[in-house]
Amino acid sequence: MDKISKLAVANRGEVAVRIIRACQELGIETVLLHSEADRESIAFRIADETYCIGSSEASESYLNIASNIQGALASGADAIHPGFGFLSENADFARACEDHRILFVGPSAQCIELFGDKISAKKLVIEAGAPTVPGYEGQDQSMQTLVAEVGKIGCPVIVKAAAGGGGRGMRVIHQIEDAESAIESAKRESIGAFGSDKVFLEKYIDGAKHIEVQIFGDQSGRVFSLLERECSIQRRHQKVIEEAVCTTLSEEQRREVSAAAQKIAEAADYRGAGTVEFLFHDGQFYFMEVNTRLQVEHPVTEMVMGVDLVKAQILTAAGRSLLWDSEELRPNGHAIECRIYVEDPYKNGLPSIGQLGACLWPYGPGRRFEIGFEEGDEITSFYDSMIAKVVVWDESRPRALIKMKKTLEECVIFGLQTNLPYLLKILDHPEFVDGTMTTKFVETHYPTGLQEEPIDQHDKELMDTIDQMISEGGASSMTLGQHVSGPSPWMAGW
Amino acid sequence: MKQMKIEVGGSELKVFAQKINGALWVHSEGRTLNRPLTSGKSRRGRGQVSSDLPGHISALMPGKILKVNCSVGQKVNSGDTLVVMEAMKMEYSLKSNCDGTVRALNVAEGDQVTVGKLLVEVEPDG
Numbered sequence: 116m117d118k119i120s121k122l123a124v125a126n127r128g129e130v131a132v133r134i135i136r137a138c139q140e141l142g143i144e145t146v147l148l149h150s151e152a153d154r155e156s157i158a159f160r161i162a163d164e165t166y167c168i169g170s171s172e173a174s175e176s177y178l179n180i181a182s183n184i185q186g187a188l189a190s191g192a193d194a195i196h197p198g199f200g201f202l203s204e205n206a207d208f209a210r211a212c213e214d215h216r217i218l219f220v221g222p223s224a225q226c227i228e229l230f231g232d233k234i235s236a237k238k239l240v241i242e243a244g245a246p247t248v249p250g251y252e253g254q255d256q257s258m259q260t261l262v263a264e265v266g267k268i269g270c271p272v273i274v275k276a277a278a279g280g281g282g283r284g285m286r287v288i289h290q291i292e293d294a295e296s297a298i299e300s301a302k303r304e305s306i307g308a309f310g311s312d313k314v315f316l317e318k319y320i321d322g323a324k325h326i327e328v329q330i331f332g333d334q335s336g337r338v339f340s341l342l343e344r345e346c347s348i349q350r351r352h353q354k355v356i357e358e359a360v361c362t363t364l365s366e367e368q369r370r371e372v373s374a375a376a377q378k379i380a381e382a383a384d385y386r387g388a389g390t391v392e393f394l395f396h397d398g399q400f401y402f403m404e405v406n407t408r409l410q411v412e413h414p415v416t417e418m419v420m421g422v423d424l425v426k427a428q429i430l431t432a433a434g435r436s437l438l439w440d441s442e443e444l445r446p447n448g449h450a451i452e453c454r455i456y457v458e459d460p461y462k463n464g465l466p467s468i469g470q471l472g473a474c475l476w477p478y479g480p481g482r483r484f485e486i487g488f489e490e491g492d493e494i495t496s497f498y499d500s501m502i503a504k505v506v507v508w509d510e511s512r513p514r515a516l517i518k519m520k521k522t523l524e525e526c527v528i529f530g531l532q533t534n535l536p537y538l539l540k541i542l543d544h545p546e547f548v549d550g551t552m553t554t555k556f557v558e559t560h561y562p563t564g565l566q567e568e569p570i571d572q573h574d575k576e577l578m579d580t581i582d583q584m585i586s587e588g589g590a591s592s593m594t595l596g597q598h599v600s601g602p603s604p605w606m607a608g609w
Numbered sequence: 610m611k612q613m614k615i616e617v618g619g620s621e622l623k624v625f626a627q628k629i630n631g632a633l634w635v636h637s638e639g640r641t642l643n644r645p646l647t648s649g650k651s652r653r654g655r656g657q658v659s660s661d662l663p664g665h666i667s668a669l670m671p672g673k674i675l676k677v678n679c680s681v682g683q684k685v686n687s688g689d690t691l692v693v694m695e696a697m698k699m700e701y702s703l704k705s706n707c708d709g710t711v712r713a714l715n716v717a718e719g720d721q722v723t724v725g726k727l728l729v730e731v732e733p734d735g
Binding site for chain 1: 610611613614615616617618621622624625626627628629630633634635636637639640641642643644669670671696700701702724
C-alpha cells in the first residue's frame with residue numbers, strides 16, 4: 116500500500132492478532148511492539164517483526180510513549196495502530212506520532228483531547244443538539260456553587276471527574292447532606308488518577324441500558340453511522356457480553372440515536388473509528404461519552420453490518436477511501452460477543468494465572484473467535500485477564516443466543532479457570548433472554564459471581580474413570596464406573 | 610490432551626482430558642471439571658491450581674490490602690474471610706482454607722503486596 120508499507124502494533128493479546136491479520140490481508144508488514152511478558156503470545160509469533168519496548172509492567176511498556184515511538188522508528192514503521200486501552204486515547208501519544216511523521220491510526224490529537232475532557236465533550240454535544248443528562252459543567256468549581264447545583268438538579272446526582280473515565284472519580288449523591296463529602300472524595304480520587312480535580316455534575320440515572328453507536332469518519336470527512344450495540348452486561352464498568360443490534364429499540368429510536376451520534380462526530384470533524392455512548396432510560400437517550408478508539412466489541416458490528424473496521428481504520432489513515440455506501444449499510448441478523456476471561460467465577464472473578472493448557476475452539480458457520488494465546492503460553496497478572504472473544508452471528512437474536520450457548524459449551528480451555536460457566540448462566544437468565552437488562556444486571560443478580568455447586572456422584576465417577584483410563588494408558592474408551600479401586604500408578608510424563 | 614469415550618448407561622460420552630498445572634482437567638457434557646492431582650476430592654469449578662498449603666493465605670496477584678478481618682490468636686473456620694484486597698479495580702475476599710487459629714498476620718490495611726506474599730498464617734486444628 117502506498118503510504119503504509121509497515122505498521123507497528125502498539126498493543127497485545129487478541130487485538131494485536133486482529134490488527135496483524137488485517138495488515139497481512141492488506142499487504143502491510145507488521146512489527147509488534149511488545150512487553151517482555153508477551154513474548155508468549157500468538158501476536159508475537161505471527162508478526163513479521165517484533166520489538167521489545169520494555170518490561171512487563173504496563174507503565175514500563177504499553178503506557179510508555181517514548182518506548183513505543185522508539186520501537187516504531189527503529190523498525191521503520193510508517194504507521195502505529197494503538198488498539199484499545201493503553202495509549203489509544205492519549206493525545207500526547209497521537210501528537211508524538213505526528214511529530215515523528217508516523218501515521219497514527221485513529222482520530223487527530225485534537226479530537227482525542229476534545230472528547231477526553233468530559234466537560235468540553237458535553238458542551239460540543241449540547242451544541243450539536245444531541246440529548247444530554249441535565250447537569251452542571253461550569254468553570255466555577257467552588258464547593259458552594261457545586262453543592263447549590265446539586266440542589267438544583269435534584270438528587271440523586273452523580274459527580275464525575277472531568278478528566279476521567281472508566282468509572283473512576285465518580286460518586287453518587289443520594290442526599291443533599293452528603294454532597295460536600297462526595298464531591299471532596301471524587302476530587303481526591305480524580306487528582307490521584309487523572310492529575311486534575313475538575314468535576315462536573317449530572318442527574319444520576321439508575322438502571323439504564325448502555326447503548327453505544329459505532330461511527331466512522333472516512334478520509335474525506337464523511338461520517339457513517341454503523342448503528343448501535345447493547346452493552347449493559349457489565350461488571351464494575353467492565354463489559355462482559357455485547358450485542359448488535361439492540362432488539363428492544365424501535366426503528367425510530369434506532370434512527371434517533373444513530374442520527375445523534377452522527378451529528379456529534381460531524382461536529383468534531385471526526386476521522387476513523389469512534390463510539391458514542393448513551394444511556395437509554397424510559398425511552399430517552401442521554402449522551403455519556405465518546406470513545407476515540409476501536410472498541411473491544413467491534414466484531415458484533417462487523418458481523419451485522421458486513422464491514423471490516425480495522426481495515427477501514429488502516430485505509431483511512433493511509434488516505435484511501437472506503438467501499439462503503441451509506442444506502443447499503445443496513446443491519447442483517449444479530450450478533451453476540453462474549454469475552455473470555457481467565458478468572459474464577461466462583462471466587463468473584465479472581466484472575467487465574469499460570470500456564471494455559473489445551474484449547475479447542477469449536478469453529479462453525481457464524482462462529483468467530485478472536486484469540487490471543489494458545490496452549491503453553493504463560494498468562495500473567497500484569498494485564499487484564501481477557502484471553503479471547505467468542506462472537507456468533509445468526510438470523511435473529513433468539514437463534515444467536517442458542518448458537519452462543521452451544522458454542523460456549525463446546526469450548527475447551529484447560530489449565531486455568533475461565534468465566535465460561537458465568538457466561539452460560541447469564542445467557543440463561545430471563546432478563547437477558549427478554550433483552551430487558553440494564554447496567555444493574557450483574558450487581559443485582561450476580562453480585563459476588565457464582566455460588567459453587569456441590570459435585571454430584573456422576574461427575575465424581577466420571578473423574579475417577581478418566582483418572583483410571585489415563586493411568587492405564589491404553590484405553591480410549593471405558594464404561595463409567597468401571598474402574599478398579601485401589602492405588603493406580605500415574606503414568607510418568609503423560 | 611486426550612480425547613476419550615466413556616460409556617454411560619448405553620450411550621457414549623465424548624470427553625477431553627489433560628493433566629496440567631497440578632490438576633486433572635476434563636471437558637464433558639458442555640462443561641469443564643478439574644481436581645488437583647494429589648487429592649481425591651473433586652469439586653466442580655474449583656481448582657486451586659496454585660495450591661496453598663493448609664493455613665497459608667497468600668496474595669495471588671499484586672494489589673492493596675483493604676481490610677484485615679482477623680487478628681492473631683483468633684479462631685477461624687474454613688471459608689471465613691480473613692483479608693480483603695484490591696487488585697485491578699476489583700475487590701477479593703481471601704478466605705481461610707482450614708479450621709484453626711490465626712498464628713501470624715503479615716499485613717495491615719493499606720499495605721501494597723506482591724504476588725505470592727504470605728498474608729496470613731493459620732495453624733490448622735487437629
